[in-house]
Amino acid sequence: MAEKRYAMVIDVRRCISCFACSVACKAEMKVPLEVFATWLKIVEKGQDPNAQRFVLPRLCNNCGNPICTRNCPTRATWQREDGIVLVDQHRCIGCKYCIASCPYDVRYVNPLKNLVQKCYWCHHRLDAGLVPACVETCPTRALTFGDVNDPKSEVSKLLATSATQVLKKEMQTEPFVYYIGADEVAMSNVEEEINYYTESTLIKIRI
């Protein structure tokens, strides 16, 4: 059998926007306030009373060709053989170049530790034979996790039988988070540019 290559399939049609994945992630990975490793993007189309809501669970794609790994100057960001992209917390210097390079805005600076972190697909749980905390928690089983190289795994079956999409395929990062039934508007950036002048981060002196 080929080597393991983990992937996640998110069936957006099942998602009820309960944020359980986000909460489970916060508890499992001790993600501080202000930052998120996984969250839901919710977009509303149309005016009341005919408004429709569309949701898109977001997390690091643990890409097949990750730009963050390529651009990290210290090799603190590295990729395991099973595809999980990790950040070595003892080596990262916090240059944030990986955050600037990642097309998905999924990395963050941990404000308590001043280190760059992201979703690692709970590699410690995987190594213990469990699934990631978000997958475990999801009450509607919208998240499926497994090995794409194993034809009998649940993700392989889903990938073989459903129409799937990935975020920003044109970026050549080969995302390994697949979406079923995601809305096109929710998958693209629909917001106005961030107004930098009103952000308090213009000059943030760090000590």
Add this chain to the structure above:
Amino acid sequence: MEQPDINVVYNVKHQLPLIIYIGQYFFFTGLSAGSFVISVIATLLGRKEFKPIGKITAILAPILLIIAPLNLIADLEQPLRFWHLFLYYNWTSPITYGSFLLTAYPIMGIIYAIMVYTNRQTAAKILGILGIPLAISVHGYTGFILALAKARALWNTAAMPTIFLVSAMVSGIGLVVIVAAIRWKWFDKKATPEQREQDKRLILQLAQFMAYTIMLDLFLVVSDILVLLTAHSDALEAGMLILTGNFAPLFVGVEIILGALIPMVLVLGPTRKSLTAAVVASILVNIGVYAMRFVMVIGGQTIPLS
């Protein structure tokens, strides 16, 4: 078809990774590379009247390049770990090229300055010729830092390294004009009147050279924007951001009008014989280039990714 109203109800945006320090760092390396190139040109031409300029710039280049990386270290989340850059290099990352270039170049610059000051012409010439590729790569790689961070449409263009190089030349020459004019005004009293006249002509010539580099810079910026406006949707958004969006006042107002067009008129127009005009133009040019760094680094990140 009428697009339905679209509102983002909830989304997470993480803090912009690269802040003003990075822009400032680009600005200082640019100044340094620009003044180094001028110094080497002056040394290579070897004429006596170029000596003072060669000397001033030889000392400016390493000083600026010692200031520049301090900005980088200040921007790190873990400044005390900066030595990881050398120990755990990664050859696919432009920052790694940078950390080695940024070490080699000031050392080279200091040796070169010593040679220039002790009048060892041949050694200075050889070092200068070797140093120019180094100076160019020190600044060129900063363009690659932005260009290779593929997420941001404003950065991810092949023109970026060249734009950075040319604007470095512009601001570097501007700085040399300012410093040379200060020297001419207050520290050049011993020279004979003819010599002073000659020095002044030289400064004015430099200012004119600056105007020509501004033209090249404008050409590159315009071609970059034209391509952005015709490329994919993210690129269009990036182009509109600096032409009409939040960053338009800084880009069109400060970078293009104040920092390029007005100095060009000052230096090539009816005031071309005046030293004051040359100095004012040089100051404006430096403000413009600083604004350019700001627009590129910060503006490029304000386009949301999701």
